[in-house]
Amino acid sequence: MDNKDLQKTASQVRRDIVRMVAAVSSGHPGGSLGCTDFLTYLYFEGMKHNPKNFLMDAKNEDVFFLSNGHISPVLYSVLAHVGYFPVSELSTFRKLNSRLQGHPSTDKKLPGIRMASGSLGQGLSVAIGAAITKKLNADDSIVFSLHGDGELQEGQIWEAAMYAAANKVDNLIATIDYNGRQIDGDLEDVLSLGNLEAKWQAFGWDVLSMNGHDFDSIRDTMQTAKSKLGNGKPIVIIMKTEMGQGVDYMMGTHKWHGSAPNTQQLESALNQLEETLGDY
Amino acid sequence: MEFEILGNKDTRSGFGEGLAELGRTNQNVVALCADLTGSLKMDEFKKENPERFFQVGIAEANMMGMAAGMTIGGKIPFTGTFANFSTGRVYDQIRQSISYSQKNVKIAASHAGLTLGEDGATHQILEDIGMMRMLPNMTVIVPADFNQTKQATIASAAHNGPVYLRFGRPVMPIFVKPDAEFIIGKADVLTEGTDVTIIACGHMVWKSIEAFKILTEKGISVELINMHTIKPLDVDAILKSVKKTRCVVTAEEHMRNGGLGDAVAQVLAQNDPLPQEFVAVNDKFGESGTPMELMTKYGIDTADVIAAVEKVLARKK
Numbered sequence: 001m002d003n004k005d006l007q008k009t010a011s012q013v014r015r016d017i018v019r020m021v022a023a024v025s026s027g028h029p030g031g032s033l034g035c036t037d038f039l040t041y042l043y044f045e046g047m048k049h050n051p052k053n054f055l056m057d058a059k060n061e062d063v064f065f066l067s068n069g070h071i072s073p074v075l076y077s078v079l080a081h082v083g084y085f086p087v088s089e090l091s092t093f094r095k096l097n098s099r100l101q102g103h104p105s106t107d108k109k110l111p112g113i114r115m116a117s118g119s120l121g122q123g124l125s126v127a128i129g130a131a132i133t134k135k136l137n138a139d140d141s142i143v144f145s146l147h148g149d150g151e152l153q154e155g156q157i158w159e160a161a162m163y164a165a166a167n168k169v170d171n172l173i174a175t176i177d178y179n180g181r182q183i184d185g186d187l188e189d190v191l192s193l194g195n196l197e198a199k200w201q202a203f204g205w206d207v208l209s210m211n212g213h214d215f216d217s218i219r220d221t222m223q224t225a226k227s228k229l230g231n232g233k234p235i236v237i238i239m240k241t242e243m244g245q246g247v248d249y250m251m252g253t254h255k256w257h258g259s260a261p262n263t264q265q266l267e268s269a270l271n272q273l274e275e276t277l278g279d280y
Numbered sequence: 281m282e283f284e285i286l287g288n289k290d291t292r293s294g295f296g297e298g299l300a301e302l303g304r305t306n307q308n309v310v311a312l313c314a315d316l317t318g319s320l321k322m323d324e325f326k327k328e329n330p331e332r333f334f335q336v337g338i339a340e341a342n343m344m345g346m347a348a349g350m351t352i353g354g355k356i357p358f359t360g361t362f363a364n365f366s367t368g369r370v371y372d373q374i375r376q377s378i379s380y381s382q383k384n385v386k387i388a389a390s391h392a393g394l395t396l397g398e399d400g401a402t403h404q405i406l407e408d409i410g411m412m413r414m415l416p417n418m419t420v421i422v423p424a425d426f427n428q429t430k431q432a433t434i435a436s437a438a439h440n441g442p443v444y445l446r447f448g449r450p451v452m453p454i455f456v457k458p459d460a461e462f463i464i465g466k467a468d469v470l471t472e473g474t475d476v477t478i479i480a481c482g483h484m485v486w487k488s489i490e491a492f493k494i495l496t497e498k499g500i501s502v503e504l505i506n507m508h509t510i511k512p513l514d515v516d517a518i519l520k521s522v523k524k525t526r527c528v529v530t531a532e533e534h535m536r537n538g539g540l541g542d543a544v545a546q547v548l549a550q551n552d553p554l555p556q557e558f559v560a561v562n563d564k565f566g567e568s569g570t571p572m573e574l575m576t577k578y579g580i581d582t583a584d585v586i587a588a589v590e591k592v593l594a595r596k597k
Contacts, residue, residue: 056352057352057353057354058352058353059353059354063352065349105380105381106380106381106382107380107381107382114352115348115349115352115377115381115383116376116377116380116381117376118376119372119375119376121341122341122345122372122373122376122377123345124345125341125342125343125344125345125346125348125349125373125377126345126346126348126349126377127349128342128345128346128349129345129346129347129348129349129350129351129352129357130349130350130352130353131349132334132346132349132350133349133350133351133352133353133354133355134353136310136331136332136353136355137353137354139353155341156341156342156345156373159337159339159341159342160339160342160345160346162337162339163336163337163339163342163346167334
């Protein structure tokens, strides 16, 4: 997909995100907007997968695990547009009897979701487990995961990081959404991660970095990451992003991590985001 | 009825044998262990299937998440550590990544209850049955002896869905036949009787057999049920039995709150309200001591089962 088409899709995904959270006055727009470009790239270009025939076992296809489950709006919109389920279903987000739970779940059998997430810190272990099973099955497809930077404050992440390096889980590409903000404020003020790159290196990972809002940077880095698979080291990409990317008043602050816009704010957001593929 | 003692072994060794057999018969079975391979008797599986054994180190949360992920692609993971570190320490990981996500993980939990012994209360979990039976989608199995633990291990692999398999450390008499059929959710009625129903699980089944012998000598007709599956509970077996006996004693190596006794009390309250006495640890942490000393001190010995039977018979109208 060329950058123009990716941008077109990402613009529609961003419109979906703000409309979805505004409709139910709840949800997490900030991180969703920040990871829109990455997930658009991953599902429309970076991954080998079967949206029309979703199978839990994911044999011979790439899999993605969203560890920071609160940014479900962006995942749901991308999954819908790439063909896992009807785009119209986005209107049910967070409503009673919906398959689109506040945080992703397998409980309601939504195609595209293989693991519940929401309680933070669990997705890297899950991704490692799935990667090991791929190796046991002689399946050379790839496991991808995404984690919030605040999520790295959970201890389980570092248990998993230690395991993957010690056991050469090298069919896994983890990405960190490094936006520097969390619910209570700036990450530096809440609990600093210190030198994040040095931490992952010290744990034995191959560390790459990219600009999460530049499709060339995302594409180049993902291709580099793929070229490093099978080298005996797990791979992590530290992805610099802006929480709230694309909506001016949501950027530069942590305040839109978990708050939905009101009617006026929604209108202002939609004025900044072009409707490219048609609203749901 | 005579109970022939077929030998003396620990239930954890039954798990080890069952897992080894699964290693030979089912290529999808994998095992993970958090630095307690010897204690869990997983050595044989490890030796025979090194490529399917995963040493995760002292990192139980990661082990549970990895096990959940390994099911994607068809593996059947067994996690191995003490019951304390298999439940309380990793409750949220089990809840979200295994139970809510409906993953086919088997949680093998050894050294459960007071009979872990000298290590003391930090390791003697008495709340695990309660925690696990509260989780939707979870099956909870507490086998009674070595043979039954082996059978339950093999049955767990054939069951599609999360299973909590609880067993222990001490050497105890073996009385279940090696070729007995084990069906998850189907209780074993060990003796038929008309005066009182004793419903027990785990090590307390043997203690209840001892009590049965003494009560029989006293002329009390005991129906003894080995309730090896706590969830799903065999409601039919309970109701059928109490229809005859009109009173119940439950016996478990667990806290009174949340365990087998609670599960049985719910069934009675909703279907056939009857007197029930509870042989269980009553809202206390354990302490260091030998397994048998602790069972006596904390009120889950043979004498406690007998006393509970006498009490419930006195309450019976």
